[in-house]
Each structure stands twice: as C-alpha cells, then as structure tokens.
Amino acid sequence: MKKLLMLLLVLCLVSCGVESQFDGQEKGIESNKSLDISGVNVDEMDVDDIIFLLGKPDQYLWGNQVYDEENLPQSYLMEYDGHVYFYIADKKIVEMRIERGPSTYDDLYIGQSMDLALSYLTEPDEVLDQYHLYFKEGVLYKNISGRGDGHGSYYDDKESKVRIWFYNDLVNAIYFTSEFYYEREADYKVMWAGETDDYYLGYRGNKNEEKPDDNLKGLWLYKDFVYELDEFDPGKKRSVFNFVDLEVLDNGIISNSRLYWETGKIRSVSNPISRYFDYEYYERDGIEYLLLHDMYDYEDGGMYIFEKKVLEN
Numbered sequence: 001m002k003k004l005l006m007l008l009l010v011l012c013l014v015s016c017g018v019e020s021q022f023d024g025q026e027k028g029i030e031s032n033k034s035l036d037i038s039g040v041n042v043d044e045m046d047v048d049d050i051i052f053l054l055g056k057p058d059q060y061l062w063g064n065q066v067y068d069e070e071n072l073p074q075s076y077l078m079e080y081d082g083h084v085y086f087y088i089a090d091k092k093i094v095e096m097r098i099e100r101g102p103s104t105y106d107d108l109y110i111g112q113s114m115d116l117a118l119s120y121l122t123e124p125d126e127v128l129d130q131y132h133l134y135f136k137e138g139v140l141y142k143n144i145s146g147r148g149d150g151h152g153s154y155y156d157d158k159e160s161k162v163r164i165w166f167y168n169d170l171v172n173a174i175y176f177t178s179e180f181y182y183e184r185e186a187d188y189k190v191m192w193a194g195e196t197d198d199y200y201l202g203y204r205g206n207k208n209e210e211k212p213d214d215n216l217k218g219l220w221l222y223k224d225f226v227y228e229l230d231e232f233d234p235g236k237k238r239s240v241f242n243f244v245d246l247e248v249l250d251n252g253i254i255s256n257s258r259l260y261w262e263t264g265k266i267r268s269v270s271n272p273i274s275r276y277f278d279y280e281y282y283e284r285d286g287i288e289y290l291l292l293h294d295m296y297d298y299e300d301g302g303m304y305i306f307e308k309k310v311l312e313n
Contacts, residue, residue: 035081035103042093042161042178050078050086050093058082087175094181095163099173108164112171114153122159132227132302134239146227158182192268193244194258212248212261215281220246220290220306227302229291234284234307243304246290266292277304 039053051057057078060067067076075094078086083101087094101110107120118124118140125138133144137158144152153166161182163175225239226232244257252261258269259277268275277292282305292304 035084035101037084037096037103037105040096040105042096042176043180045093047078047086047088047091047093054080057086089180089184092180093178094184095178096176097173098176105174105176108162108171108174110171110174114166114169114171117164117166117171118155120160121155121157121162121164124155124157131231134226136238136240190242190244192257192259194256210252210263211250212252216261216279216290217248217250219309220248221309222246223289223305223307225302225304227300229282229303232305234287241304243306246306 035054037054040050045053056069057080059079060069060072060076061079062073062076067073075087075089077097078088080086081101081103083099084103085097085099087097096105098105098110103109108117122138124140127140127142129142130145130150131141132146133141133154135154135156137156140153140155142153143150144154151168152172153169154164155166156163158177161177161179163177164171165173165175222243222245223234224232224237225241225243231238244259246257246259246266247255248261249255254260254266259266260269260272261267262272266277266279275296277294279293280291282289282291288308290306290308292306294302294304
C-alpha cells in the first residue's frame with residue numbers, strides 16, 4: 001500500500017495507482033506499430049486535444065478495471081496501441097507514458113542504454129545503488145531493492161520533466177510529465193494531521209487508568225520514512241511522505257493528530273482496532289528516535305522515524 005501511495009506519493013502518493021501497470025520488470029514489446037506522438041504537448045493539451053490528435057483510445061482503464069467513456073472515474077489511463085498511455089486526472093494530462101513499444105519522443109526510446117538516456121537528461125543529484133525506491137526527484141535509484149528481481153532502476157528528472165524506468169540498464173518505460181504532475185506531487189498531505197474527537201478521546205482518557213510510559217511522553221519530531229534502518233540518514237530525507245509530529249500527552253492523547261496512545265499501541269481515532277502502529281525506541285549517535293511500524297501495511301514493511309525533542313533548561 002505504501003508503494004502505491006508513494007506514489008502515492010506516487011500518491012497521496014498521491015492518488016493511488018499512479019504507477020500504472022508498470023512494475024519495473026522486463027517487458028516484451030507487444031506492439032510493432034509506431035504511434036506518431038510528435039505533436040503531443042502534455043502541458044498545453046487536455047483530453048479533448050489528445051483525442052482530436054490521435055483519435056479515441058483503444059481503451060480507458062485504471063489498474064485492472066476497464067471503463068466505458070461515458071462512465072469514467074476522476075483519474076484514469078487512455079491506452080493507444082498497447083504501449084502509449086495518457087494518465088488523466090480532472091481531464092488534465094498528468095503524464096504521457098511509453099511502455100514496451102517502439103514509439104519515440106524527443107531523444108528517448110525503449111531499449112536505449114541507461115548511459116545514453118541519462119546523457120540527454122539533467123545529471124542526478126544523488127545515485128543510490130541497491131536502495132529501496134522512495135521516488136525522490138533528482139535521485140537515480142539503481143538495482144532497486146525490494147522491487148522485482150533487483151535489476152530495475154528509476155530516475156525522476158523534474159527539470160526535464162521525465163520519469164524513466166530501466167531494466168538491466170536499458171530503458172524500459174518513459175513517463176513524460178506535465179506541470180500538473182508536479183503540482184499534484186507538491187500537495188502531499190501531512191499524514192494523520194487534524195483535530196481529535198475531544199468527546200471520544202476525553203471519555204477514553206477518563207476511563208482508562210493506564211498511561212503511556214514516561215519516555216514516550218513529550219514531543220517527537222518527524223524525520224523520515226525508510227524501509228530499512230541502514231537507509232536512514234538523519235541529515236537527509238529519503239521519502240516523500242510527511243507525517244504529523246507526535247506530541248504525546250499524559251492521558252495518551254496525541255495533540256493535533258487523529259492518533260492516540262492506548263494499551264501499548266498508537267491507534268487511529270477512526271479505526272482503533274485494525275488501524276494502529278507498533279513502536280520501539282532506537283538510538284544513534286546519542287540521539288533518541290521513535291520508530292513507528294504501521295501494522296495495517298505490515299506486508300510492505302518500513303518505519304516512520306521521529307526524533308525526540310529535548311527540552312532546553
């Protein structure tokens with residue numbers, strides 16, 4: 001679920017399903033027909049312009065669901081010739097995607113070497129080899145860990161407005177992004193922020209005599225989300241997720257959030273039974289951190305990391 005959001009993130013991550021059906025694995029070319037997309041401008045065109053230029057798509061889809069043109073969801077894909085897709089949201093073009101097909105656009109094409117493709121793009125700010133994929137702009141992820149067989153790579157070049165996938169160091173999918181894409185990505189919500197239900201939490205707090213341990217009480221500042229602790233860098237944010245800071249009060253209420261503490265768990269106000277976090281403490285270089293493990297997304301793994309705010313004397 002996180003992987004879709006980080007997208008989601010790719011995604012309130014951002015709208016789910018942003019990564020289409022492409023999963024970073026090797027794909028065979030399913031179409032020998034080159035579609036003329038040279039006239040496409042993702043920033044200046046909308047759905048009607050694309051249909052006027054290319055005709056009606058072969059199908060409208062979102063994930064595994066195919067839709068009728070008269071009953072489209074807010075976000076969907078328009079597919080042409082089995083390898084060119086337009087990601088649409090609110091009738092605006094988010095991305096034009098070339099996947100496993102012969103069509104070309106600008107200097108990039110499927111099957112191109114990674115080195116040659118990167119020579120046309122902005123130099124990455126950072127190269128991470130055998131890390132998990134966090135979808136940070138300007139970072140080249142090589143041999144991505146935890147995704148497929150580990151031979152996939154990914155680069156989001158915001159300056160060139162291109163997101164590009166590689167497999168075995170060859171271009172495997174190219175996403176030409178619009179300004180609208182980055183506007184959406186910049187609007188990531190702070191997860192779990194909001195006001196608590198004062199009556200519900202007040203009632204719970206008054207009836208429950210159990211209190212959080214003294215170490216948990218106080219203010220914890222959100223630092224990052226990572227899949228492995230080895231990938232955590234206190235001086236650099238790896239992921240695109242934002243999480244509310246945790247101010248844990250004596251009665252278990254967590255200020256300015258939709259979370260609260262009870263019976264050794266940090267729970268959601270709306271769904272306290274199945275939507276909760278396990279937590280543990282972690283120390284590095286003399287600094288104390290709190291690690292939250294989302295038990296709703298336990299299959300994806302990973303942890304949200306918070307740094308203890310030390311009160312000044």
